[in-house]
Structures are given as structure tokens and as C-alpha cells.
Amino acid sequence: MTARPLFALLLCAAAPFAFSQMPPKDTVSGAKDHPLLSRFEGAKLVGYQVKEFDEAVLPAGKRVADKNGQPAFEQTLTLEGKHTRIAYVFPKERSSLEVMRNYQAALDKAGFKTVFACAKENCGSAFGEFWNEKRVSDNFIQGGEIAYAPFNYGRMEPRYLLAKGATKDGRPVHALVYTVAPVQDKNGGLYLEVVEGKAMEGGKVSANLDAAAMAKGIAAEGKVAVYGVYFDTGKSDVKPESKAALGEMAKLLQQDGKLKVYVVGHTDNQGVLAQNVDLSQKRAEAVIKALAADYKVDAKRLSAKGVASYAPVASNDADAGRQLNRRVELVKQ
Known part of the structure; x- marks a missing residue:
């Protein structure tokens, strides 16, 4: 049998102790x-x-x-x-x-x-x-x-x-x-x-509907969902990342001076319903305020309504569905 070097024997003996x-x-x-x-x-x-x-x-x-x-x-x-x-x-x-x-x-x-x-x-x-x-x-x-x-x-x-x-x-x-x-x-x-469970941070990629696509949606269904308007969780202040979507909404209204719409705020079903109703109302009002102040859209053509989670477009059981339910809709008056 080949003799093992003394340092190797010492290493093998020490290893179990070291790992303990x-x-x-x-x-x-x-x-x-x-x-x-x-x-x-x-x-x-x-x-x-x-x-x-x-x-x-x-x-x-x-x-x-x-x-x-x-x-x-x-x-x-x-x-x-x-x-x-x-x-x-x-x-x-x-x-x-x-x-x-x-x-x-x-x-x-x-x-x-x-x-x-x-x-x-x-x-x-x-x-x-x-x-x-x-x-x-x-x-x-x-x-x-x-x-x-x-x-x-x-x-x-x-x-x-x-x-x-x-x-x-x-x-x-x-x-x-x-x-x-x-x-x-x-x-x-x-x-x-x-x-x-949390919402994915939005605003990382822009793929908003343009004014023409919004007009087609309203003509076909009387409404269109807009997903490019962003708010912090539990807040009603419109975030700066919403500028592109707001600009297209304003263009839609400027191109058709007779168009009047309800701006409807939607949430998912997370949290307290009464608080979500209030939050969705305030968000809809914030969108109207931004359109009037920053894009000179006549606020009399717009009416805010918050409906919280009363009108989902997908299941609230999974986050992917909840993301779809968190939206702003333009509904023709």
C-alpha cells in the first residue's frame, strides 16, 4: 500500500471537524x-x-x-x-x-x-x-x-x-x-x-394606445381602456410616466371637439372596497385635472367616476388579472 503523506492525513482528519x-x-x-x-x-x-x-x-x-x-x-x-x-x-x-x-x-x-x-x-x-x-x-x-x-x-x-x-x-x-x-x-x-404579492412596477416600457386607436375603440365599443396612466400604490397623484398616455388622450379630445367622455377609474379587489371606491374616484378626478391644466382640454367635456373593482376585465385571483383590472377608461357620454 502506498503511504499517504502526513499533511494529507492531517487534512482528512481535520476536514470533518472544520465542516462542523x-x-x-x-x-x-x-x-x-x-x-x-x-x-x-x-x-x-x-x-x-x-x-x-x-x-x-x-x-x-x-x-x-x-x-x-x-x-x-x-x-x-x-x-x-x-x-x-x-x-x-x-x-x-x-x-x-x-x-x-x-x-x-x-x-x-x-x-x-x-x-x-x-x-x-x-x-x-x-x-x-x-x-x-x-x-x-x-x-x-x-x-x-x-x-x-x-x-x-x-x-x-x-x-x-x-x-x-x-x-x-x-x-x-x-x-x-x-x-x-x-x-x-x-x-x-x-x-x-x-x-x-405586489403590482409590477409600470412605466418601464411604453406601449400606449395612440389617439387613433382610442378613437376606434370608442367608435366600436363606446369605451377604451388606457393602461399608461400610473399612480403609486394607494395614491391618486398622476405620475410623470403618464405623460405619453395623457398626451394621446388629449389629442383624441382635441381632434373631436364634440366628444364628451366619462373618465372612469378602476382598481383591483385588493384592500378595503370603500377605500378603493374613494381612491378610484380621486384618480379619475386627477386625470381630468391633468388634461385640463396641462393640455387645455375643457373640463366640462369630462366627468369623473370611480368604480373600484366593480367592473373587472379579468380574474382578481392572480396578479396578471389584477394588473389588467387596474386601469383608466374613457367612456363616451
Whole structure:
């Protein structure tokens, strides 16, 4: 047998000990805990990503085989909104059960309801493999083997929780917690995802109807929806990004001096209905004010009406539909 160098033997002996140590500090610069879910005491942050608006597919059922024999989940939720992903390692002296119970208690206290939860073999076959491949891979985890080892070694003993709640203003929030147990003298792994339902920021790309297209819409249907008028959430001040749409609305009215329209404000169904009625009314009035002040359109030809979510053009169950429902319409008087 070939003798191994002494330094190699020492390295092999030291490696398990090194991987059992906690990182001395967070390994991702500029990262921070989510305001909804703080870190478990003593944990170190080792993975971080925030998307202001993105699609997220969250497991909501056991890991099973599909009809083709391929790994799949019994159910998933496809969500849109602000998407935050955070990974931690926690000390080996703590169990994944203790970590999960703490998060469950915190979410319960915040009014969240469990959508799906599982532990170990009840999560289905290769449940931990999915998370290692798709969420906590070594491309996401920063800090080398000391940060990644807990997720790799502990993947056979997972615990999972998906819960749904709401913000104070009624927007949906989903939170998932995935933990793996400290095994083989390694630390434990903790992974969080939070998807906050929110409207995508508009005004990034312009594709507004021009005056001619608006005129055709009114001639054909007696109304036309305008999506290029922007407001901050809960506000009624017309944003500067609305200039192009307002200009085309003004051109429409200037080209046809006899045309009188109702300016109708619409919202989605998020929040309190009475407040949305008031908000949509104020937004419609703000559009008329802008047309009169900035484009010299006779305000007597315009009449404001706010109808909140009473006339949707799409389902309010998904954000894509809610975006379509948030609009200003010109309706021929």
C-alpha cells in the first residue's frame, strides 16, 4: 500500500471537524434578514437573493412520481410578486424540529395558515434532492463547504412548511421554511422563501394606445381602456410616466371637439372596497385635472367616476388579472 503523506492525513482528519464549525459571520455581503421572518438564534446567513417582481413556483404537496415516472410534486403554487430567498446554517446543537417549531409558532402568531407541511419520509421520495438541485445548490450558497455541507449531508432528513398570510393592506404573502437536520457532526441547514404579492412596477416600457386607436375603440365599443396612466400604490397623484398616455388622450379630445367622455377609474379587489371606491374616484378626478391644466382640454367635456373593482376585465385571483383590472377608461357620454 502506498503511504499517504502526513499533511494529507492531517487534512482528512481535520476536514470533518472544520465542516462542523459554524461560519464566524454571514458569508453574503449586503444581505439581511427578511422583516417578516427573522433568523433562528445563532444562525449565519449563507445565501441571499431578492427579486422585486418575479414568478415563483412553491411546492404544496409531497414529492411523487408523475405518470412518466419522473419526480414531481402532488401540487404546486405559482405566484408572482417580490420574491426573497435566504439560506442559513444553524448550530449542530439545535435540532431541525426545534427550528421548524419556532418558525411555525411565529407564523401562527402572525395569522398565517398552513398550506402544506411534512417531515422526513412523509415529504416523499427525493424531497431533499429537489432542494439541493433547485434552491440550495452550491451556486446559491456562498462560503464554501462549511456553508453548503449542512444542506448536502442533511437532505435525507428534511422538514417543510408552506404558509399563507396577508399584509396589513390585504396583499397576500406566502412563506416557506425548509430545514435539514444536523447529521454526521455537521451543522443544520435552514432555507426561507417569501413571496409578497405586489403590482409590477409600470412605466418601464411604453406601449400606449395612440389617439387613433382610442378613437376606434370608442367608435366600436363606446369605451377604451388606457393602461399608461400610473399612480403609486394607494395614491391618486398622476405620475410623470403618464405623460405619453395623457398626451394621446388629449389629442383624441382635441381632434373631436364634440366628444364628451366619462373618465372612469378602476382598481383591483385588493384592500378595503370603500377605500378603493374613494381612491378610484380621486384618480379619475386627477386625470381630468391633468388634461385640463396641462393640455387645455375643457373640463366640462369630462366627468369623473370611480368604480373600484366593480367592473373587472379579468380574474382578481392572480396578479396578471389584477394588473389588467387596474386601469383608466374613457367612456363616451
